Amino acid sequence: MLTAGRRRCVLGATVMALWQPIRDIHMKPNPAIDNVLRVALVTGSTSGIGAAIARVLSLAGYAVVIHSRNSADTGRAMVAEMNQAIYVQADLAFEADRVRLVNEAIAAWGQLDVLVNNAGISRVIPHGDLASASSKVWHELNEVNVVAPFHLVALAESALRDAARYRRAGCVVNISSHAGIRPKGASIPYAVSKAALNHMTRLLAVSLGPEIRVNAVAPGLVDTPLTAEWTDAQELWRTRAPMRRAASPDDIAKAVLMLVESDYLTGEILLSDGGLNLT
Numbered sequence: 001m002l003t004a005g006r007r008r009c010v011l012g013a014t015v016m017a018l019w020q021p022i023r024d025i026h027m028k029p030n031p032a033i034d035n036v037l038r039v040a041l042v043t044g045s046t047s048g049i050g051a052a053i054a055r056v057l058s059l060a061g062y063a064v065v066i067h068s069r070n071s072a073d074t075g076r077a078m079v080a081e082m083n084q085a086i087y088v089q090a091d092l093a094f095e096a097d098r099v100r101l102v103n104e105a106i107a108a109w110g111q112l113d114v115l116v117n118n119a120g121i122s123r124v125i126p127h128g129d130l131a132s133a134s135s136k137v138w139h140e141l142n143e144v145n146v147v148a149p150f151h152l153v154a155l156a157e158s159a160l161r162d163a164a165r166y167r168r169a170g171c172v173v174n175i176s177s178h179a180g181i182r183p184k185g186a187s188i189p190y191a192v193s194k195a196a197l198n199h200m201t202r203l204l205a206v207s208l209g210p211e212i213r214v215n216a217v218a219p220g221l222v223d224t225p226l227t228a229e230w231t232d233a234q235e236l237w238r239t240r241a242p243m244r245r246a247a248s249p250d251d252i253a254k255a256v257l258m259l260v261e262s263d264y265l266t267g268e269i270l271l272s273d274g275g276l277n278l279t
Contacts, residue, residue, distance in 0.1 A: 036167050039112050040260070041065040041105040043092065043152070044119030046074040048224045049175060052249035053116055053256050058082040060257060062114065065105040069119075084109075092119055092148040093140070102155040112159035113167060114260055117149035117197075118175040125187035138189045145193035149174055150200060157212070164211035168263065172208075173256050174201050174216040178273045181218055194218070198269050205267030213266040215259045220273025221246040236276070243274030 039062065045054040046068040055078075058064045063084035066075045075087035088104045090097035106112050121144045125132045153172055160170025179185025180194030198216055205214040221233050223246045237246045255272050259265060271277055 037063060037109060037111070038114065038163075038167065039063045039065070039105070039109045040114035040116060041067065041102070041112060041156070042116040042118055043067045043101075044069075045116075046071040046078060048226070049219070049222060049249045049252050050116075050118040051078065052253035053118060054078065054085075055082075056250070056253040056257050057114070057116075057260070058085060060261075063109055065108065067101060067119070092152075093144050095151065098148060098151050099155060102152060102159075106156075106159050111163065111167075112156055112170075113163040114171045114173070115152060115156050115160065116173045116175070116256060116260075117152060119148070120145045120175065120193075122186045122190045125189070127188050130188075133187060133189050137187070141189045141193045142196075145190075146196045146200065149197060150204075153204060153208075153214075157208070160208075160212045169210060170208075170212040171260050172201075172204065172212060172214040173259050174198075174214070175252075175256075176201070176216045176218040176269065178218050178220040178271060178277065181269070181271060182277065201269060202267045209266055213259075213262070213264075215265055215268045215270065217252060217255050217259065217270045217272055219247055219252050220271075220276055222252060223248050237274060240279045241274040241276040242278060245274065247272060247274060 040057045042050055042054045042057065042064060044050040045066045054064050054066055064082060066078050066085055066087045067090060068075050069091050072087070072089050075089065079085040079087045086108045088101050090101040092098055121141060123137050123141065163170040174197050176197050177185065177194040179191040180198045185191030185194070198218065201214050201216040208214060221227060221237050227233065234246060238244055252272055255270055259270065
């Protein structure tokens, strides 16, 4: 028969044993991915920066939802190379497609922890050519670069709040541009759309915290097949940027991963231009 003191010791040990797994899941600031599944949706993720982000998150242990408007074959090929991934085709210019994308992303694993708004469009128009920056151009860029990211956050909000309740704070990372910070960019409508995305990032960080963190990465020139022929820009980065080169897609993807893995940063616009802004 146990003495009163012995019974207290046994009871205490039992309580601690029961508490340990709960503490491990809910109190670690960064739970191991092997123990807690986390799911990330990356829009525009079959090429360039988006593909690099999807691959970096997959290597970090995330289940990834790959998305594109057109390149379905590439999306399915990327799914085949990843441990846990699905592909969803959707045109973010249309509200119904945005709804379907988020619904399918959540349905795949029953949760959504991270939303990376990478998809965007651009139009090359000289800044002095005001006549070519038509209202049609303004509406097209605003719909995809500003309205769509906001709508996706709104659609994902409930799932991202659930992430905070059961795992870690939900996370949104918007891919912006240095053109939204400095008077640069492919066109005035494009630069303004990215400036709007930056301000929206800050507003959402205030509105959704602490359950959901919202940040942005604002790249300068990034080496992709599209920018290979931008000889003037390439020369500018080689000669003036302190890092003496443009970014690679992996450079930007690693910046995104840093923001995703943080438990504290929110409302930040991470200018990633190799220091060109300092010159």
